[in-house]
Amino acid sequence: MSGIEDVALRAGVSKATVSRALSGRGYVSTVTRNRVETAANELGYVVSSNASSLVTGRTNNVGVIIPVINQWFFGSIIEGVERALLDRGYDLMLYNLTKNTEARSRVFEYFLVRKRVDAIIAVTLEISPDEATSLLALGKPIAGIGGPLAGIPTLSIDDIAAARLATEHLIALGHTNIMHVGGDSAELMDFHVHSKRLQGFRDALGAAGLPFSDESYMATHFDIPGGYAVAKQILGDPRRRPTAIFAAADEVAIGVILAARELGISVPDDLSVIGIDNHPLAELFGLTSIAQNPAKQGEQAVDLVIRQLETSGWTPPSIHTMVPAQLVMRSSTSAPRAGAQR
Amino acid sequence: MSGIEDVALRAGVSKATVSRALSGRGYVSTVTRNRVETAANELGYVVSSNASSLVTGRTNNVGVIIPVINQWFFGSIIEGVERALLDRGYDLMLYNLTKNTEARSRVFEYFLVRKRVDAIIAVTLEISPDEATSLLALGKPIAGIGGPLAGIPTLSIDDIAAARLATEHLIALGHTNIMHVGGDSAELMDFHVHSKRLQGFRDALGAAGLPFSDESYMATHFDIPGGYAVAKQILGDPRRRPTAIFAAADEVAIGVILAARELGISVPDDLSVIGIDNHPLAELFGLTSIAQNPAKQGEQAVDLVIRQLETSGWTPPSIHTMVPAQLVMRSSTSAPRAGAQR
């Protein structure tokens, strides 16, 4: 492990010049730069990011706080963030923030604080006021996916609009008896999501003059088994069965489709199903969906914090940005069978 | 941002004593320690891990190199690794090593080298000899999940045994016409996996005196659509249809089940299906499987590197360790229908 001194010796220059040559800061003549570079290569020299960080105050790390890893939406975000960070020369430090309060407070009180990250990306964080305060108190660039979160710039699809879009699609097809299967608010996702998608659903129903009641909505886990379980209940009673179901996520929708198949209910002839996400499995199930792109949201969040880091003085508006989401039509939705309405 | 000097002043001691008091190394009287601690708390002091790393040479980071994030097996590993690392006071630096050669070499030549991690966990790495050399050259503790990998300790289930176990289960039920759907070797997984699971399949067939031919095996993508697509082919021709399919992964197996359902083939009456993983969705599909626990494998890998880091002189044997995998019986396998054999 050779140090900068060794390179300096070998190149016949001072440490300062080596530093300047290698980092590209300050004046260095071309010939000197080349000498330094070859010397560094020959020695296999690589700067100690610790030493460098110590004086510059920059770690070139970005912390990512995320509540779940093993789920399409979250995994995609991580992939997008990771790629974008590496492209810009930053490393990704991953913190899986579960509801486990012990590990949770440890992240806030211990890990994030030790001056190890330059910026933070918080993904669909259900955050307590205290936690928000500690985050802000770090004085570091932050961006959130999900939200809105007071005081920090966030981005996500417009959940209300997406839900409205999905519902309107069903209404436009002629459905009047539509149910919504949404997220359980105890789930570990930004709780706004669930209420907003429900809100969009209600808005669309209202705008079309369709009734909304307690029976129009059921909550479940945000995954395939969750959708399956609740659909088994909903579809079990033929007299109460809707002609269409809007699921708050594709995974839930797929569970619904599986349940319908098991019950001999044809999709879309007897039941139209629509979800949100455009999950990779949507194609296989012919699932009509509202597409969003979590990987891209990750990249955008990276842009937000990196730009803040690299253009001094610039601060993004602490505002919630809506990214677009479009309808992707497939075969799980169609006009209701004639006479199928109650 | 107060430094150690401020704490020293406030506590009326020297920097050296503050350092000792806070790190718990060396002699410090109880009363002094308390004074230092309250001073530190009052100032909200927290050590700069950079400065500390610079002198100790320890970063308290562990790098994780992983080819895929958004898949159950890999996501689970990350979860397990993350939890185990945080428990031990280490941070997780994530490197998603795709086949993209540019990003790939960047990880090897740039990121891993900058003295930013104390150890490395490599997950199912298809690694070139050059890359292996650079990894070893870092001189840092490494552990791998998957493998074996020359020169580094690795761990995984015994793929041959797991495949044999799965196949033997089918044979014990009375099946004689069994097909294997395995991974595409172009896939981004440790290629050993595919060939080993095929090997275990062949071994079991051979041991039972059953024939193996080109028609006994098909390769596909290691996911649900992959299993679905290939099963559509396999099951499309009733005369060639096996009575049982051993899929190399549960996701593939689920794709097979979905295809079978669509073709009106009853599982398990007309077709038994078994997979490997015990994926969370296995339950929903009643899928019999060989269970493995990737999160736990992640924890074990962490143990391997951390122990190496913390007990000086200790080096784990550069050996491949097999972790257990057991049969989980569900409803997707049964004896073949009488007379169903060719």
Added chain:
DNA sequence: TCCTCGTCTGCAACCGCTTCCAGAATCGTA
């Protein structure tokens, strides 16, 4: 010709902590 300015380089002072070393204080025991 002289001066100014931009380019290039080295010296040395840090960045914030850890740790070696030496000296002081306390303690146990001969």
Added chain:
DNA sequence: TACGATTCTGGAAGCGGTTGCAGACGAGGA
């Protein structure tokens, strides 16, 4: 009482870089 061992503390030297400052040099302008 004396003395070695043990506990406790501070001074100071780094860890490996970056950067402000100043000096040297060549070129262009007055």
